[in-house]
Amino acid sequence: MPVDPSDHAAALRQYAAGVVLMTVQDDIDDVGTTVTSVMSVSADPPLVAVGLGAAGYPREVLEEVGSCGLSVLSADQAILASRFSSAGRPSARHLLESVPWTRGAVSGAILLDGALTTLDCRLSSVVGAGDHVIALLSVEAAEVRAPEAAPLLRLRGRYTAPA
Template sequence: MIAPQDFTSALASFATGVTVVTVSEGRDDIGATVSSFASVSLDPPMLLIGVSAESYLCEVLHRRPGWAVTVLSTAQRALAGRFAAEGRPSARLLLGGQPHHRGRRSEALIIEEGVAALECETRLRIPAGDHVLFVAEVTNVDYITREDPLIRVNRRYR
């Protein structure tokens, strides 16, 4: 049996990009920091995210097929921490004064000044232990910049 802390420590040594996933539901906007993010396919363009099955974000993603993912820049470290909070955070409150706009396809909040922003539509949900993998088709690339991406390694942002 692998001890959970050993598994977590081993994975913490692997550098990963930091994203914020946002989804609009009615009059509210939900968002959370997600570092389980990977490309899946070029044709059609697809990616996947892994979300805690117990999170409110997961609950909303089961109901709403359209969402957005922003790859954060090194200048957005504080945003990563704010969106990592548990509960039912309102994305608009967590953004503070950070520039943002609505996606053309998903209507989710797009956080500006990041590295890239992609709008997605869920195609497949896969239960995976204590997480759910959402495989999605990218329906719009909102922007791409030359900013340095925020990464997380050894439990620290860099």
């Protein structure tokens, strides 16, 4: 008997996950979204996987452009995570006014200066997974930016820092 989707969601809310800002620069603007479904897939070659809503605009732009930036957020960046998780958000640059950032050399995407780590990535493939897709990303550049900072976590529907 299949698990009820609401039971599935309730169970996984108990799992603490790191919070990442994924950004994509296209010809028109910068698009960004908060994601918590990120995992390391391979060290050689360096690959990560990101889960995105199949019907979402970030997935569409990522597939169109073929590259993105990932910024692993620190505990003091919870407000940024909230800004990028709300519906109908404006351009990523408008949400990052007064927040220091640079552009990835490969993707041209926004990478946050205050992030724990940043990854500059190329899209390798996309696999359908129910109402989501798994984007397999080839990591072209990685930089540890704030090694002593506490990570931002998502647990039970809230952003939090480790105890």
